[in-house]
Every structure is written in C-alpha cells, then in structure tokens.
Amino acid sequence: MAYVRVDRAVKFFPREDGSEMLVLDGVSFDAKEHGITCLLGPSGCGKSTLLNAIAGLEKLDQGEIEFRVPGSTLHPTSHIPDLPARSPKLGYVFQDPRLLNWKRVEDNLVFAFKGMKIPRESWQGRLEKYLSLVGLLSFRKQYPLYLSGGMRQRVGLARGLAIEPEILLMDEPFSKLDQLTARQLRQDTVDICARLGQTTMLVTHDVEEAAYMGDRVVIFSSRPAHILEVVDNPLEATERDLDDLAFIRFKKRLLQTVLKLVDQEGV
Numbered sequence: 623m624a625y626v627r628v629d630r631a632v633k634f635f636p637r638e639d640g641s642e643m644l645v646l647d648g649v650s651f652d653a654k655e656h657g658i659t660c661l662l663g664p665s666g667c668g669k670s671t672l673l674n675a676i677a678g679l680e681k682l683d684q685g686e687i688e689f690r691v692p693g694s695t696l697h698p699t700s701h702i703p704d705l706p707a708r709s710p711k712l713g714y715v716f717q718d719p720r721l722l723n724w725k726r727v728e729d730n731l732v733f734a735f736k737g738m739k740i741p742r743e744s745w746q747g748r749l750e751k752y753l754s755l756v757g758l759l760s761f762r763k764q765y766p767l768y769l770s771g772g773m774r775q776r777v778g779l780a781r782g783l784a785i786e787p788e789i790l791l792m793d794e795p796f797s798k799l800d801q802l803t804a805r806q807l808r809q810d811t812v813d814i815c816a817r818l819g820q821t822t823m824l825v826t827h828d829v830e831e832a833a834y835m836g837d838r839v840v841i842f843s844s845r846p847a848h849i850l851e852v853v854d855n856p857l858e859a860t861e862r863d864l865d866d867l868a869f870i871r872f873k874k875r876l877l878q879t880v881l882k883l884v885d886q887e888g889v
Contacts, residue, residue, distance in 0.1 A: 625690040626653035626676065626789060626823065632684035633671055645671055647846035648685070653789075654838040654854075658815055658822040662832040662876065663842025664883070669825045670793050672847075676823065677712055677791055691788040711738070713787035717794045719778035721766040727753070727777050728762040731784050738785045752784040755814050772803035779811065783818070790815070792824040796831065805864075808835055816859045829880060833873035834862050841879050851879050 633646040645668040653659040661669040674680040676687055689710040721730050728749050735745055753759040756776040766774050775795055782790055792811075796804040812835055815822050826832050832839045837859070841850045855862075855872060862869050 625655050626659075626821070627688040627690075628652075628672065628676070628685070629688065630685040631672060631675065631682050631687065633668065633675065633680065634683050644846040646682075646685075647848045649842075649847060649849055650685075651840045651849055651852050653821065653823055656819045656821055657837030658812065658824055658835050659838045659840060660832040660836030661823065661825045661840050661842060662829065662836075662880070663827060663847065664844050664880075665827050667842045667845045668847040669827075669842055673791055673793055673823065673825050676789075677714055689789070710789055711785065711787045713782035713785055713790040715775075715778050715782040715790065715792040715795045717797055719766070719774045721774060721777055723766050726763050726765055727758060727769075730766070730777060731781050734781050734785055740785065748784045748786070752780040755783070755817075756780045756810070770803075772799055772807060775799065775807060776810075779807075779814075783814070783820070788821065790820050790822040792822060794825050794827070797826075797828070804831075811835065812859050812862075829877045830864070830873055833869065833876055834864065839876060841876065843883060850883060 629650050631646050631649040632644075634642040635645055637643055649668075649672060651659075661672065663669050671680055675682050691710040722733060725733065731749055731752070732745060735742075735748070740748070749762065750759060753762055756779055758773060758776050758780065761769065761773065766777065769777070778795065782792075796807050799807065808831060814820075824835060826835075833855070837855050839853045839855065841853070842848075843850050853876065857868060857872060
C-alpha cells in the first residue's frame with residue numbers, strides 16, 4: 623500500500639537582497655491511499671514547490687515527508703542517519719508534457735524505462751498496456767509534433783504510469799488545454815487511476831477540477847502556505863457528474879473555503 627505523509631513542512635526561498643521568503647509554513651496532511659489527493663490553492667502559494675519536495679527535486683528546510691510502500695520508509699529531509707530499505711518509485715506528469723520531439727511516442731516511454739532500469743523483456747507489454755489505457759496505441763510510431771496538445775499530454779500520462787510507480791505526481795497537467803479536451807482527460811485520468819488503484823497527488827488551482835478528480839482535497843492558503851482544510855470527497859469516482867446536484871454541493875463547499883480566503887487575504 624502506497625502512502626505519503628507531509629509533516630510540518632517548511633520551505634524558504636532566497637530573495638535578491640539576501641533575505642528569505644517563507645513559502646511553506648508548517649504544512650501537514652496525509653495523502654489518500656489508492657486514490658487521488660488534490661492540492662488546491664491559489665497560484666504561487668507553494669503547491670508545486672511541495673510536490674517537487676515530494677519528488678526529491680526540492681529540499682525542505684524543516685519538517686518531513688514520509689513515504690510508506692512495501693519494504694520502505696523514507697524521510698527525504700535533512701540528516702537521517704539510517705538509509706531506507708528502498709526508495710519509493712515515483713512517476714511525474716508535468717504541466718508541459720516535456721516529450722522528446724525527435725523520438726516516436728513509444729520511444730519516449732522506452733526512454734523512461736531505460737532511466738528507471740526496467741527490464742527490457744517487460745517493455746513491449748508495458749507499451750501496449752499503457753498506450754492502450756490512454757487511447758494512443760495506434761499512434762505509437764508517431765512523433766509528438768504531429769499530435770494535438772491533448773494527445774501529447776496523454777503520452778506524458780502514459781509515460782508516468784508505464785514505469786508503474788507506487789506514487790504518481792501530477793503538476794497541473796490539464797491547465798494549458800482547451801476546456802473540452804481538459805474535461806475528457808480529467809475523466810479518463812480518474813477512470814485509469816481508479817482501475818489501477820494508483821496513489822496519485824495532483825496540484826491544481828481549479829476548484830471544479832479538484833472536486834471532480836480528488837478523492838481527498840487539501841486546501842492551501844496563500845503564501846506562506848498552510849492548510850485551511852482537508853476534505854474527503856463524499857462521492858465515489860463513478861458517482862461524480864458535473865451536472866449532478868450532489869457534485870455541485872461538494873464543489874460549492876470547496877469554493878466557499880477558497881472564497882473565504884480571498885475575502886480574508888485579498889488573493
């Protein structure tokens with residue numbers, strides 16, 4: 623079972639004048655096991671910074687990030703004397719797909735396989751499985767520049783899933799897509815993650831996206847970020863309909879918390 627706990631996370635960024643800007647101010651929450659945890663908050667509040675700390679791309683100044691996966695407990699923040707049995711396998715889906723345009727779709731996935739030292743004998747099965755899941759198996763020989771924006775993001779999703787991570791990290795992957803394409807990709811991503819039982823953490827500033835995709839929603843304040851509320855979605859993934867009254871009520875609950883923040887802090 624894959625599990626993430628963020629405990630009293632603190633992060634400073636240096637300013638040009640030599641002072642420090644507080645970005646994360648004692649952030650604590652647990653991610654949803656085998657579900658999608660949405661990190662919802664205003665732009666610039668530190669959500670992506672925290673996601674990068676979880677990915678090991680940033681180092682916290684204080685606090686801990688704890689992963690629990692089979693055979694592993696890892697604290698990737700300062701000066702832990704005992705090394706973990708093994709680090710968890712993390713997948714990352716970026717806001718921009720970051721594909722290698724000179725490589726075909728399938729070769730972009732193979733590039734990730736090589737980086738993760740995945741045995742060659744499993745490549746073909748993984749290519750077929752995950753490109754099928756995102757609806758792109760027939761485009762496996764195509765180059766990214768000949769694909770639409772939504773299709774390129776599907777390649778990014780397939781690449782993140784195909785390494786079969788214990789935890790999948792997603793940083794606003796639909797924010798640059800048109801409304802209809804983003805809506806379909808959200809639905810497909812929820813379906814895929816539910817089918818795989820994938821533990822996922824997704825950064826967003828879109829209230830409707832958080833209400834639709836999140837099994838758990840962690841609402842951030844403006845910078846320096848602290849947690850305003852952690853809300854579990856009362857609706858199962860299969861029950862979420864954008865036009866259904868129960869969904870609209872849940873979205874309104876999230877929106878009221880965010881709007882209260884706007885009123886209090888002028889975000």
